[in-house]
Amino acid sequence: MFLRRWFFLIWLLVVPVWARTITVCSTCEVRTLRAAFQAAQDGDTIVVDGGHYAEGHLVLKKSVTLVGKNLPVIDGEGKVEILTVKANGVTIRGFEFRGAGVNFVEDQAAVKFVDAERCLVEKNRFIDNFFAIYLQRSRHCRIIDNYIVSNAENELYSGNGIHLWNSYDVDIEGNYVAHHRDGIYLEFVRDSRIVNNVSENQVRYGLHFMFSEKNVFRHNVFRHSGAGVAVMYSKHTLMVDNRFEYNWGGASYGLLLKDIDDSDIRRNVFFRNTVGIYADGSNRTSVYANDFVQNGYALRIFANSMGMIFMYNNFLGNTFDVTTNSTESYNSYLKNYWDKYQGYDLNKDGIGDVPYRPVSLFAMMAENYPQALVLLHSPLVQLMNQAERVFPVFTPKAIEDDQPMMFQILWSKSKPSPSDTAP
Amino acid sequence: MRGTTYKIFKYTLSDLLRSRWILGYALLFAAVSGGILYLGDQPTQAVVSVLNLVILVVPLVSLVLGLMYHYANRDFALLVLTQPVHRASVFRGQYLGLSLALALAYLVGAGVPFLLYAIGNPVDWAQVGLVLLAGTLVSLVFTALALYIGVAHDERVRALGLAIGIWFSLTMIYDSLLLLFIILAEAYPIDPWVIGLSMVNPVDLARVMVLLKLDTAALMGYTGAVFNKFLGSNLGLLLALLALLLWILVPAWRAQRVFSRRDF
Structure with missing residues (x-):
């Protein structure tokens, strides 16, 4: 019993030594993300030092930590989904993702997690993407301190900044989202927290709930959008x-x-x-x-x-x-x-x-005859409102x-x- | 000629600024808007209340005081006219002096409480400024109307009755007819008409001008394209200003013509 406990502790100390760090840069041995993903094993850290990477659609199936140094840019060139993650415990920190392509068949995102657990997307920049961060059937995830800006002009050609579908226990915290369709969109999401975000200038809604339950949003700012927040069903x-x-x-x-x-x-x-x-x-x-x-x-x-x-x-x-x-x-x-x-x-x-x-009577009237708004604050309107307050008939x-x-x-x-x- | 206008203007203004009526008018405004501000603790609400005074009180006071002054100084005007002076410049001097005195009384009465309130309280100066501007313009419009009525009528009772009739029509009857029109013609595309009709009445003009800054959010709720174009930009403000200027210039010019040609 005693020996086994010691063995466990020693094992804990040794494991980190096994985890390697792979560095990607223009002058390194590994020069592409695809090659790094291939070489990596579960638990590894991939450090990307600067550079511009346009490698088409990348798929990550290993539990690795991706760390960007000097803001490396990963570019979808307006065509593809940039990165699909199909593994648990993946961290993405310090990158700039730009140009996930518009697609009318698939929701192409800059970063999409599929069936993932314990993901962390932190301190990244997302510029001009169709969808920026997309979680599909994922849980226990955290999306923190990202800067997410696109160029949406109408609902048809734009996607959502942070999109959660069929996920639970997700923290969305401290993000800035602007010029998307919906800033943050949640569909079939439960037990999630949306805190300290700023969402503005969205084509549709700043934050949008569909068929979701037991969620909290607090300390956020929603401005200049079609609706600040829409909570539906x-x-x-x-x-x-x-x-x-x-x-x-x-x-x-x-x-x-x-x-x-x-x-x-x-x-x-x-x-x-x-x-x-x-x-x-x-x-x-x-x-x-x-x-x-x-x-x-x-x-x-x-x-x-x-x-x-x-x-x-x-x-x-x-x-x-x-x-x-x-x-x-x-x-x-x-x-x-x-x-x-x-x-x-x-x-x-x-x-x-x-x-x-x-x-007020005039409010009822403006509901039926919107042109009557021109008469707002007219003495006539005030007289009518007073009369109605004393003897309510229509209100x-x-x-x-x-x-x-x-x-x-x-x-x-x-x-x-x-x-x-x-x- | 210019000298005459200036001399008459200076005399009229200094005469009026010493009058108890003007002082009382300014004090009344100061008391009411100050009371609203300090008791109501909501500057936006106070702007609305001052707007109501601008719509109801300013036209009435401008008309009545304008007429009273005109009749009280008729003899003086006749005396001046015996001198070799240009009639139009005498009129201009009187109009400028009278309208400036009334506008100043309004500006001081309504403005000073806001200035005092601004010490230690947030005030939206765009809204307050617009209300002050609207009231000033309304003073100018109704002083011109008062002089027009005054020079055209010898009997002061008749003139006063006419003035009160005009005041009531423009503040109450016009709006009720407009509302009736909106309700009856609801099924037709009447948006341009509604805007056009509210641009005809100087009182409505002043009100709409303030409305554009004060209640933008509500006005944007209605999706009529004409409305949005008119209300959503500064175009509406500009048009309202121009229309109000017309309302000052046309009656003043008409009154000057009558004054120049009539046989006293």
């Missing part, structure tokens, strides 16, 4: 401490919710989006302590969304606070701060004594905050509650 998504900014345009949203259930939206800031949160068929989702600042429409909640709770949110300087498509509503609004609230607080408990109805009575706060809620100064930690 997904469950148990936790959205915390993000910024959604400047998502402007005809069909642009800060956060687009489509058929999602049991999710949490907390402490996010929605600033200058055409629509802050757009909810279509979203159930049992709590929207708690968010700031909606200077959006066109802070909330656009369709009547097929039920059991949503809006609480402790600040609504500041939005053109419209809430719009909907029906006079029915099955969601609750409670203890929010609405800057347009005109009520009073006689008992000084910080809660207004008369309810606030966030859906939904059910949408009502009967405990509106008198002062802005300073949640940003409070500590995060324990339930915010990753599941």
